[in-house]
Every structure is written in C-alpha cells, then in structure tokens.
Amino acid sequence: MQREDIILKINQLLIDEIEIDETQITPIANLKKDLGIDSLDFVDLFVIIENNFGFKMKAEEMTEVKTLTDFYDYVVKRINSN
C-alpha cells in the first residue's frame, strides 16, 4: 500500500468513524488540540487501525505522535515493518 493511499484511508476513517470534520483534516493538525481526539477516541482508533490495517497500535509508541503527519508516518512505518 502506497503512502498516499494510506493517508487517504486514514483521513476517510477519521471522517467516517471518529466523525472528524473534513475541513479540520490538515497534515499539521494536532490530534488532541485541533481534532479533539481524546483518550477514549484513542481506544477506538486502536480498534479501527487493527480492523483496517491489520496491526495493533502500541500505546507506548503513540507518545511521540502529536500531529496527523506523525500519525501517517507511524502507520506507514508499522505497515512497512510488517
């Protein structure tokens, strides 16, 4: 799966599953402050990522993930490492 396809899929999942407003989705958006993703939403993101990308997110790896770009990079890295 190409990086661009992964980004498109993540964005669509955020819109459909977490109900993030499409206009708020920009690469520099902060997940918590700009997109309002709280600790409970992260629990749901865990489920969404495993169901759609086939790997388990690890909480300890998410500490450095602040922006959407960080999140794209994390997902791409995990997919490629599989």
Add this chain to the structure above:
Amino acid sequence: MSRVVITGMGIYSVIGKNLDDVKDSLCQGKSGIIFDPVRKAMGFRSALTGMVQRPVLKGVLDRRLRIGLPVQGEYAYIATLEALKAANIDQPFLDKHEVGILYGNDSSAVPVVESVDILRSKKDTMMIGSGYIFQSMNSTVSMNLSVIFRLKGINFTISGACASGSHAIGIGYLLIKEGLQEIIICGGAQEINAESTASFDALNAFSIRESEPTKASRPFDRDRDGLVPSGGAATIILESYDSAVKRGAKIFGEVVGYGFSSNGEHISLPNVDGPTRAMLMALKDARMSASEIDYVNAHATSTPAGDSNEAKSIDSIFGKSRPLVSSTKSMTGHEMWMGGASEIVYSTLMMEYSFIAPNINLEQPDEVTSVLNIARVTTQKEIGAFLSNSFGFGGTNSALVIRKFIP
C-alpha cells in the same frame, strides 16, 4: 416540607413515540405487541414482544455522546427531550441550576453480550473499544443523560426490577419533599431485544398466544397465560411547587404519596400482603382515604398468579369504593424497568384529558379478578387522584399516588 409537582413528561413507547400519539393510543385501546421472528429463530418459547423503532441520533448528538448510549438510553434521551420541553427547561437553565436525575434501569444485556463476543473472538480487550463499558452498566441511562444534559444535581440509577421506574419517582419525590433538590429528572428505561429477555422466557412466564399478538397481553382475563415483554422509556420532571411557581411552569399533577414494601418471601412469586402494605403506605403518606382514589393503574402483567394476587390486594383496600381499575400493560405489554414511570405518564395523561384507558382483551374475568371494577372500554371520567402499582422480582413493591393539582 415541599409540595412535589410534575412539570414535564415525555414518552417513547410501543404505543407511541410522544405524548400526543400515546394519548391517542390509550384512548383507542391500541396494542403495541408484535410477533418477532428473530426470537423464534433463536429458540424462544414465545416470540411476542412490544416493539418500537430505534431512534436515529446521528446528527442529533455528537459521536462521543452517542457511543456510550445503549438502545434504552436512546429511548430515554428522546423521552427526556420531550419532558424538558414540556417543562420549559432549556440547556441554559440546566447549566445554571442544580437539576438531578434518578432513572430506573435494571439491565443492559446487548452491550455485555457484544463486548464479550468480541473478546472471545479477538482474545484482546483492546478490541472492545471505548463505548461498551458505558453502555453495559446498569447506571447507563443516568450516567449518559447526566453528561448529555450537563446535570449538576443528584445522579444515580434505581434498580428495583419491574418497579425500578416507580421507585425512581418515589425517591425523587422524597428528596424534593425534604428540600434536598428542587428539580429531578425521573423515569424508567427498558431495552427491547432478545438478549435481555431470553433468560426470562426460560421461566415460562411469557404468553404463548403467538397467533394473536395483540390479544396476548390480557391482564385479569380468565384465559391469560403470561406476560409479554416490552420496553421504551418514560421521563417525568419532578419539581418543588415553589420552583414551579417561580418559573411559571405548567403543573400536570402533584405527587402526594409513595409507599414501598418487600414481600419477604419468594423471588418470583408475588403475594397479597406486600403490595397491600405498599398501597396503604402510599395512601397514608398522601393523607387520603381509599374512597378518594378515582382510578387504580394496576401492575397486572397478565400472569395467572400475579393478577390474581393483585386483584385480592386491590379489593382488600378498595373493595368498598370500587374505583375503576385498568392495566395499561394490556396495550403496551410489560415495560419492566420502565413500567413504573410510563404508567405514571399514561395515568397523568388520562387525568389531564379526563378518561380512563381500557384494559383491552378482558373478555371474561375469573372468580378472583371479577371482584374488581375494571374499565373494559375507554371511559370518560374526571380523575381527581389515581394510584399506580409496580411490583418486581424479589418481592419489591412500589405504589404512587398522584393528585390533580389544586393550589
């Protein structure tokens, strides 16, 4: 001591999704009972149930407020919206005042089943997601509604089996009467699904008159063969009289008596003594005699033993004055955790519009139930005061007396 009045009501029921529709159904003696093929396929002895469409809340509530809400919470949300609107209470008012919630609920089966199914299949608790815990707990309705409406007063759930909704109103009444709260959102909610009723079906307690769903719930009738499970939600806004006057609120009725008791006997078989003591306590609390009650909304669920014992109990208190009696469960089925609250809504509507809803399907009473003065057809009648009974497993009993408001 504060006087306690009803300033708002809302209902989401198998006989109507709002007060107007429910009032019409009560007048017409309309049944909300269907045959559910899903239950039959699952192995139910009886596939009969009350049924109402699930509310669509996407676009109404944001995702975080919806995700922890089970189906009975959705019913309760719609009923509470209607009740708050009737009470002329908006969000800015709720933000500025200490309004509480006491809701009756005693199960939340589907989220428990679904979350454990996920765990068994995925072997990983993290795959359960964030919503199920808030949907699974018995306190799910008060927990969710207190967040949705940003409530700041008392906040918990009453679990008292099929008397839950009635006890919630009773406890709310006591708190306001004692001056501890000014306004409490009270009510009862009941999920409608196979998962929550399967183990109840196992007790042979449900009617098996599957060929005639709308005739299956027939309280007090000689040929009654069991109850029909049902559900929905009902909300009552209880308020101190002073607060209601200050706000210029419409008053639907006054709660004047609450009686409670425990049978101290069998876990599922009702008796005569327990309900009798609850009714007498409610009348004493109301400082009213039996002859001042114009209508008794019976608990009567259409089971052979339950209706018979309640008939004896009602007769022992009201045998002289013989007020009209009906069981609205003949139309709604047994709304269980919700029933004690919904039947206050039904009876208060009757009081407001001066009629008594019929006990449908009563073709021939038996030797015991024939002692009661049962309304078989819709009856025009001024109701000055009514008494509503609710009983549940474990022998819990609740009786409420509501009076037309006289300043």
